Amino acid sequence: MPNEPSEPASTIRPGEVAIALPARADAGIFFIGTIRTPWQTRAECPKRGSPDGPICTIELDERWRAALTGLADHRRVQVLYWMHHARRDLVLQTPYRTGKTTGTFALRSPVRPNPIASAYVDLVAVTGTSIEVRGLDCLDGTPLVDLKPERTRDGEPGTR
């Protein structure tokens, strides 16, 4: 089924520990767009994005259009997105690949208190509110949280 994780969110593996989440959130996230990729299930997603990978298209919501001004001058972009299928309550996890139980903050697993991913991608083109990039590895339909130019060694691309 499109956009479903490859295993149910309720699966707990040996060694894993779930805790009670806080009763309420402390701040709100706006989903500002949608990421289009070729991958409909977690099993299909590459283990990590590659600059040789397919072009993926970030569709920004019209409301934020003007905020793209000047983005095309940058070659590398940091993308933050929301891993909307991930459970948030595991403090210890046992990754399938290693079988070794480890703390959530010692992993880059999607399962974490705030399921925000950070990826650096090559910017291919900006056309209206469509941003073409290479290097993503997320599910089709993933909500976009932020875009920033990659920080460079010789200067900050515009602090306030």
Added chain:
Amino acid sequence: MPNEPSEPASTIRPGEVAIALPARADAGIFFIGTIRTPWQTRAECPKRGSPDGPICTIELDERWRAALTGLADHRRVQVLYWMHHARRDLVLQTPYRTGKTTGTFALRSPVRPNPIASAYVDLVAVTGTSIEVRGLDCLDGTPLVDLKPERTRDGEPGTR
């Protein structure tokens, strides 16, 4: 005054454009800890963090303690935090330093729809729920959103 930005949030500079934010948030963020730094105002904060900078202490909330298991094996950590004093409604900004009006997504300014910062820091020590790091540049009292090991070229530090 501690924790206040160095200029009022309502300041709009020449060329800047504010829009109406969405009526409601799409997802909720849990603040999972607090970042302790020497800097009480934006004016005091360094322009960017440095590995030669002072040790800062991330105080993780007790609820997430077990999730630190194994973190001390990593030398470099990515820290996500919430820039809680930043306004969220500017799509065009005119940074003080350059005076050039640019789109929000072409800047790393704290002012953005979702004011999440990403920093890479050197891990100094993990003691209970206190994590000492070097390389931050944020205000004292900044809410913590996530900790992840830095991604390395030769392998992924634990996907799920």
